[in-house]
Amino acid sequence: MPKTTFITLVIVLTLIVLSGGFWFFFIYQTPAESVRNIKTEIIDRLPFGGGFGGSSGENKETSKEETQGGETKINENSNKGGTTFTPSKIRMLSQIPVAGFGVMEATSTKMARYIERASGNVYEIGVDEETARRRLTNTTIPRIREAFFTQNGAGVIIRYLKDDNKTIETYSASIPTQGQTPNESGELKVVFLPQNISSLAVSPDGKKIFYIVEFNEGTLGFVSNTLNESKQQIFNSPLTEWIASWPQEKTIFLTTKPSGGVSGYSFSLNTTTKVFEKILGGVGLTSLVSPNGKLMLFSSSGETGIALSIYDIKNKTTVALNARTLPEKCVWTADSAKIYCAVPTNTVLSKLPDTWYQGKFFFSDRIWLINPADGSGSIIADLKDETGKNIDAINLSADKKGNNLFFVNKIDQSLWSVKLGE
Numbered sequence: 001m002p003k004t005t006f007i008t009l010v011i012v013l014t015l016i017v018l019s020g021g022f023w024f025f026f027i028y029q030t031p032a033e034s035v036r037n038i039k040t041e042i043i044d045r046l047p048f049g050g051g052f053g054g055s056s057g058e059n060k061e062t063s064k065e066e067t068q069g070g071e072t073k074i075n076e077n078s079n080k081g082g083t084t085f086t087p088s089k090i091r092m093l094s095q096i097p098v099a100g101f102g103v104m105e106a107t108s109t110k111m112a113r114y115i116e117r118a119s120g121n122v123y124e125i126g127v128d129e130e131t132a133r134r135r136l137t138n139t140t141i142p143r144i145r146e147a148f149f150t151q152n153g154a155g156v157i158i159r160y161l162k163d164d165n166k167t168i169e170t171y172s173a174s175i176p177t178q179g180q181t182p183n184e185s186g187e188l189k190v191v192f193l194p195q196n197i198s199s200l201a202v203s204p205d206g207k208k209i210f211y212i213v214e215f216n217e218g219t220l221g222f223v224s225n226t227l228n229e230s231k232q233q234i235f236n237s238p239l240t241e242w243i244a245s246w247p248q249e250k251t252i253f254l255t256t257k258p259s260g261g262v263s264g265y266s267f268s269l270n271t272t273t274k275v276f277e278k279i280l281g282g283v284g285l286t287s288l289v290s291p292n293g294k295l296m297l298f299s300s301s302g303e304t305g306i307a308l309s310i311y312d313i314k315n316k317t318t319v320a321l322n323a324r325t326l327p328e329k330c331v332w333t334a335d336s337a338k339i340y341c342a343v344p345t346n347t348v349l350s351k352l353p354d355t356w357y358q359g360k361f362f363f364s365d366r367i368w369l370i371n372p373a374d375g376s377g378s379i380i381a382d383l384k385d386e387t388g389k390n391i392d393a394i395n396l397s398a399d400k401k402g403n404n405l406f407f408v409n410k411i412d413q414s415l416w417s418v419k420l421g422e
Contacts, residue, residue, distance in 0.1 A: 115144065
């Protein structure tokens, strides 16, 4: 046998013996748990870790949840932070991004209507029963930014940017519903409103609107029906940055657009007398008034983040709440007796609410039920725990009987409902 072949054979045999010894002493006799730890350590040291944000452990927990028919089945043993609550019936109504939604209360089967952000098509879907969704319109309106449903879902106000990315276009439309089968859809009948409406609110009965437009370095406010008929000016101001809401029939509330570290103010505007009255002021102020017009949920911002409180407008008293969130993530019930809020589990000390408005980060929320009488609150749903995904809930809405809560996930603009009870 040639000398080189002999040396090569010896080297190969030596490597085989060494490998076998390593396997016997370091792998075969290593407990299974230790092997798992070694594998985990190796994965964690890879450049991109074991998953997005190093959350592979969370993914294993949420894998116990099964989703069928758009409805999430909950792991009932879930319980974080020592807080006990009954898992809720949470349902995704639309995975496709929506620009707005409304609930039809007067129908025998309660329906939710929504408009797709990308196409502008209007759909409806059953709330209490898993009825198939139905497309109501076939009018394509791309890149919708905002939509308000009016007249118990019979109409919708649509807002979008024109191609110049500067001009805000707004129009009111009637939704065709008569004589259609589930496979048929109609065209929207539209009436254009003035361009560059900066803020818009719908009256409690859904029959009127209030909107603000800039005029001569100031703003004017008008009330009209949803088709912009019988228009009447009831407001003017040298300020241009306003957020309008219309919770009570005869009173519109106007709040200066908030910014952390800057004082803001909230006012009431009587639609009949046109009396404009200051209600409250505060740093980074943002607010949400109760349907009866007596209480104001408001937040202010400071070095420790945001603080949420309830202000009694008549008695001028304030009740501080334990929940830390923004009023934009809350809703009053129709009788003003309860508040539902999406309260973040992740907190930041960065400039609020500016950074959240700008989309620089998203919250991950739990749903709280708050008693405005004494400020007490309880958690009724942990959205991430029960769905397996982060949800930053906005545009909350509750039906009149308080059986269902609706919201949009700010992260992906999907539409959800939560069954609250009968």
